[in-house]
Amino acid sequence: MAERPLDLDAVQAFLRIAELGSFTRAAEAMRTTQAAVSLKLKRLEDRLGCRLVERTPRHVQLSARGAAFVDQARELLEAHDRALAAVAGARQRLTIGISDHVAGPELPALVARMNAQDPQLLIEIRIASSGDLLPAFDRRELDTVIVRQHLGRCDGEVITEEKFGWFAAPGWQHRAGEPLPLATLAEPCGVRMMAGQLLDRAGVPWMEIFVGGGVAAVVAAVMAGLGVAALAPRMLPFGAVDVGSRLGLPDLPRLPVLLHTRVRDGRGRDALAALSAAYRGAVRG
Known part of the structure; x- marks a missing residue:
């Protein structure tokens, strides 16, 4: 037998x-x-x-x-x-938009895991700001977007929540009497808006010292000693310092990562479930 x-x-x-x-x-x-x-x-x-x-x-x-x-x-x-x-x-295509504030250094490993879930799935990924990706999703240019909560928009599935901090290069010092130099992403960026609003409410004078076209550029400005940025710790290289407490800056909230998708079943949904689980692991780790 x-x-x-x-x-x-x-x-x-x-x-x-x-x-x-x-x-x-x-x-x-x-x-x-x-x-x-x-x-x-x-x-x-x-x-x-x-x-x-x-x-x-x-x-x-x-x-x-x-x-x-x-x-x-x-x-x-x-x-x-x-x-x-x-x-x-024909191979099934899945088009995904991922916020630059979400993508992170783990993205290659996460894409590899999604490919391992279904090697025959054709995956197309676009990296941009949440403010650019959500309208593209609404126009049906993307099947799925993974973004930060943006401008009060609360629809979508919460994948995880991630802490943020005020990060600077090791040894960086704020010059007394000067506005806080801030490195940010270009508009529209929900994290940029949140950071500015929190500083204003706390009465902390600030000025933009650097505007980057992506998180990698903002991280480079921070590590070059230009100023401070509101970022998730996993986005920064080892050695970056959270200076929020030392400078008396307002606490940053944990920010949700949201999944918006029209893919409800089949192979694409299984691949997205694998990607979501991997993101949860990356943030928790």
């Missing part, structure tokens, strides 16, 4: 655990529960006759057999996707 074939859903659950390092985030990526992911993994381990994942209260790591199985598991799912694509014909 032939042996039972592997359950592809269980193989996919194993790969999500391996890639995301968490049962919780794997469940988020697969749009299911942690208990369901655990059950799928147990069935796969029972079928293979070995333990693939070592679980501890704080950590999830692959066993030696699990690490050896990762590449074969990925090849199995890729072969499955190629077979489906050959029957279905």
Whole structure:
């Protein structure tokens, strides 16, 4: 009697655990529960006759057999996707806009994870400000946007919330009696507007010293010692200093990251679920 074939859903659950390092985030990526992911993994381990994942209260790591199985598991799912694509014909395209304040240095790894979710999905990504991306989404130029909350617009699904701080280069000093030099993104930028409003309410004199066309440019200005910027810590290189408390600057709120999408089912939705779970992991990390 032939042996039972592997359950592809269980193989996919194993790969999500391996890639995301968490049962919780794997469940988020697969749009299911942690208990369901655990059950799928147990069935796969029972079928293979070995333990693939070592679980501890704080950590999830692959066993030696699990690490050896990762590449074969990925090849199995890729072969499955190629077979489906050959029957279905044209590749599905997913156009995503991501706010420059959200994209961050993790973007290449996050895109790789989304591609691993569905290698046959054609992914197109545009990086811009939230103020530019939301109108493009409303005009149906983009299938999905991942943005900061913008100008009081509250629709969309909250993926996560991220803390912000007032960052400067190591050793940077504010000259007494001078307005706070601020590096910002060009308008329209919700973070820029928020920072200016908070400083005004706190009675802190400030002036724009640098206006960048992207977060990378603002970070470069900060690390060059031009001034201070309101940024998420993950956007900055190691060594940047939060000077908010030292300078008596107002606290910055945690800002939500919102997903707006018209993709409700199918392969595109699965890829977006994987991307959302990866973002949650990047912000929490």
